[in-house]
Amino acid sequence: MPQVTLTVNGTKHTVEVEARTLLVETLREQLRLTGTHVGCDTSQCGACVVHMGGDSVKSCTILAVQCDGSEITTIEGLAAADGTLHPMQEAFREYHALQCGFCTPGMVMSAIDLVNKHPDGMSEKEIREGLEGNLCRCTGYHNIVKAIAAAQDVMHGRVKELARAAAE
Amino acid sequence: MYDFAYHKPASVADAVKILAADPDARPISGGMTLLPALKLRLNKPTAVVDLSGIAELRGVKRDGDSLVIGALTRHYEVATSAEVKASIPTLAAMAATIGDTQVRNRGTIGGSVANNDPSADYPAALLALGATIQTDKRKLAAEDFFTGMFTTALDVGELVTAIHIPIPKKAGYAKMRNPASRYSMAGVFVAQTASGVRVAVNGAGANGVFREKAMEAALAANWSADAVAGVKVDAGLLNGDIHGSAEYRAHLVTVMAKRAVVDAG
Numbered sequence: 001m002p003q004v005t006l007t008v009n010g011t012k013h014t015v016e017v018e019a020r021t022l023l024v025e026t027l028r029e030q031l032r033l034t035g036t037h038v039g040c041d042t043s044q045c046g047a048c049v050v051h052m053g054g055d056s057v058k059s060c061t062i063l064a065v066q067c068d069g070s071e072i073t074t075i076e077g078l079a080a081a082d083g084t085l086h087p088m089q090e091a092f093r094e095y096h097a098l099q100c101g102f103c104t105p106g107m108v109m110s111a112i113d114l115v116n117k118h119p120d121g122m123s124e125k126e127i128r129e130g131l132e133g134n135l136c137r138c139t140g141y142h143n144i145v146k147a148i149a150a151a152q153d154v155m156h157g158r159v160k161e162l163a164r165a166a167a168e
Numbered sequence: 169m170y171d172f173a174y175h176k177p178a179s180v181a182d183a184v185k186i187l188a189a190d191p192d193a194r195p196i197s198g199g200m201t202l203l204p205a206l207k208l209r210l211n212k213p214t215a216v217v218d219l220s221g222i223a224e225l226r227g228v229k230r231d232g233d234s235l236v237i238g239a240l241t242r243h244y245e246v247a248t249s250a251e252v253k254a255s256i257p258t259l260a261a262m263a264a265t266i267g268d269t270q271v272r273n274r275g276t277i278g279g280s281v282a283n284n285d286p287s288a289d290y291p292a293a294l295l296a297l298g299a300t301i302q303t304d305k306r307k308l309a310a311e312d313f314f315t316g317m318f319t320t321a322l323d324v325g326e327l328v329t330a331i332h333i334p335i336p337k338k339a340g341y342a343k344m345r346n347p348a349s350r351y352s353m354a355g356v357f358v359a360q361t362a363s364g365v366r367v368a369v370n371g372a373g374a375n376g377v378f379r380e381k382a383m384e385a386a387l388a389a390n391w392s393a394d395a396v397a398g399v400k401v402d403a404g405l406l407n408g409d410i411h412g413s414a415e416y417r418a419h420l421v422t423v424m425a426k427r428a429v430v431d432a433g
Contacts, residue, residue: 002174019174019216020206043204046270055244055273061203062274065174066196066218110269132350133268 004068008033009077017064024048024059027074035075035105039135046134049106050074056113058133075105078112087162088112091151092144095165099138107144110134115152122152169206173215179222180329184304186217187325193217195327197240198274200267201283225278225329228252233362235259235333239278243267246277256297258339258431262289262357265343268350278328284377286317286407287351287370289343291377294331295368296357297339302330317376336361338391340432342424343371346411353412354420356380358428364388367396367425372417374407383425393426 005014008031015030027033027050036059039047043061050059051073078086085093088108098104114122114130122130127148128141136144146165153159175193177183187193193215196202205211219225225240228249235255237246246252247264266272266280266289280290281301294301294310301313304327313321322328336359343355352371359366367383370376386395401418408414 018171020169020171041207043200043271046268049270056270057273058270061199063174063199063203063216065176066199066220068176113273114269130269133270 002065004064006064006067006070006072008072009074015064019063019065021064022060023050023052023057023062023064023067023072026064027059027072033074033076037102037105039102039106044133044135045103046106046110047103049109049134051109051113054113054116056110073109075108078108086112087154088115088148088151091147091154091162094162095143095147095150097140097143097147099136099140103134103136103138107131107134107136111144111148111151112155115148115155118152119156121156121158122149124149169203170209170212172213174218175215176218176221180224180304180327183217183219183222183327184325186215187327190215191324193325195219195282197276197279198242198271199279200271200275201279201285219278219327230255231332233335235335237277237331237333239281239328239330240276241278243272243275243277243280244269247272255335256333256339258341258357259293259297259333262293262341265289277331281313281331282320282322282328284314284316284318284320286373286376287353287355288377289341289352289355289370292355292357292368292370293341294333295377295379296359296361296366297333297336298359298361298363298366299334300332301328302332303328307332311379314377317374319376334361338432340428340430342427342431344420344424354417354424356383356421356424356428358383358387358425358432360391360432365391369421369424372406372421374405374414378405380421380425387429391429393429396422396425396429399425 001016037047039045048060150163194213195217225238227238243263243266252260301308339359341357343352354372355370365388367380401421403414403418406414406417
């Protein structure tokens with residue numbers, strides 16, 4: 001069986017896989033990183049989004065063998081060792097950007113890639129378009145967009161602290 | 169998904185050798201179409217030949233009056249390439265609308281072209297721009313390459329290696345996306361090229377991407393949205409399905425052609 005070496009959240013793993021094994025299967029079933037979800041398994045919903053070499057990708061539509069030698073970041077790799085959340089995670093918490101939470105790991109991973117690739121910041125419209133590959137069956141997009149808009153200012157260093165959500 | 173052998177050659181020559189030895193092997197680049205097809209067991213290759221290790225297939229460069237885009241160049245790279253934005257801005261803008269962010273981070277121009285999905289964006293662009301598709305053994309004009317729905321002139325085991333695109337005087341693109349799948353229901357790419365005005369249509373043709381010659385003649389005489397507004401598209405050549413009848417698509421083609429001319433300026 002093929003052997004692949006992946007650096008996942010900074011830790012190197014060498015695992016045996018079948019050629020047909022999907023990256024998400026290796027992450028969830030072999031490395032037990034179950035934060036990455038499988039929603040549709042047809043590359044539409046984005047619940048399985050992880051970063052590969054810094055780019056957001058749908059881990060249900062990549063073979064583990066295609067990732068040999070690459071750097072993977074999953075939702076488990078975002079928070080600091082002391083538990084301090086990544087600014088995007090903190091923004092999702094602050095803005096209550098989730099309802100059932102199933103799509104959240106993929107939303108957060110996609111959102112971080114989007115923010116990283118738009119150093120000048122994104123408008124609400126650009127954020128919504130950028131999230132095209134992530135579906136929320138609770139239709140909780142509104143707070144997700146608010147969270148990303150707030151997090152980008154922190155990630156780009158424009159503000160020191162996350163803007164607090166308005167009390168409603 | 170059925171299992172298969174996996175190869176990752178480091179050169180085109182090695183990839184072609186593996187593919188020649190096994191006609192049931194399939195090349196994979198981004199895998200954005202092949203992997204979903206394998207999951208559905210629509211295809212059962214004996215081996216998958218991963219092209220991603222072939223450095224010579226990557227990148228965008230200017231070569232005289234043409235852009236040369238390596239087959240493994242991802243949609244995201246075309247969308248953000250300074251060279252593409254400078255010489256064919258519409259092509260960069262079009263690449264930014266393919267699939268979604270994650271698809272653009274993986275999917276490649278060579279894969280899209282070799283698959284020739286009737287709703288894909290690149291085939292219309294390359295047909296309108298008069299591009300040449302370079303393979304491991306020959307060069308083919310876009311009109312000779314795209315032969316029908318999901319069909320190309322590629323032989324079994326033949327690989328697309330690069331796309332040569334003559335830089336047009338002007339080009340524009342517009343598509344009507346299906347509101348759910350976001351695939352093109354009708355997309356029109358217009359270009360003023362050195363060999364005249366060319367108009368290509370995706371998403372609507374019953375036999376895949378095609379040139380709309382009546383619109384080309386109208387735009388050659390008068391480059392304006394009004395010029396194509398009066399051109400009736402023959403619904404008999406178009407695809408009808410639950411998303412829209414052939415007659416509706418014929419109407420969309422005209423509307424998208426007008427918008428594409430406006431986009432081109």
